[in-house]
Amino acid sequence: MLSIALEGLKFYAYHGLYPEEQVIGNYFLLDIEVSIPEPQHPSSLIESVNYEVLHAIAKRIMATPQPLLEQVVHDISVTIKSTFPAVSRSKVVLKKQAPPFGGDLTFSAVTLEKQY
Template identity: 45%
Template sequence: MLTIALEQASFHAFHGYYPEETIIGNEFILDVSVRIPGTVPVDDLSETVNYQGIYEIARDVMATPRPLLEEVVYELTDALKQRYPAIQHSTVTLRKMNPPMGASIRNSLVSLQKDY
């Protein structure tokens, strides 16, 4: 298997359950990793998953506010598979930095692993 990934992509977005989160937003850190068959060397971009394409999908998904981070990671995995049918496994981890919980917490996290 061949792994293609983006690590620690940073976004300011407006995901959150509470009204103030949809107004002021928060900082999010996104990790995306996908695996495709890798039995032969790849020498053309059309034979792999373009990590620029992963970023474009992530940017578009992050731009649409959702109340739950779970919705975001599911939408992202679905969009990745739709654009890149060769993907056989994906892991998407989304961190909300400094979640508004009234405590000193670096981040909350939702992570989804899918086999296709």
């Protein structure tokens, strides 16, 4: 298996259950990791997963506000698999900076890991 990852993608987005989160927005960190079978020709991008396409998927989905981070990681995972059918495993971690629940906390996080 070959793993390909983007770590620490930074976005300002408007995800959140509370109306003020959807107006004010927040900072998010996103990690994406996928696994594919080892390519026969590792010098050919056609047998791999293009980082730019992974970033474009993340950017597009992060731009659409959702009340739950669970929906965001789901949408990213589904889109990755449909774009890159060779992906056999995906892991998407989304962290929200200082979520508004009154506690002292750096990030909340939602992780979705799938085996295909």
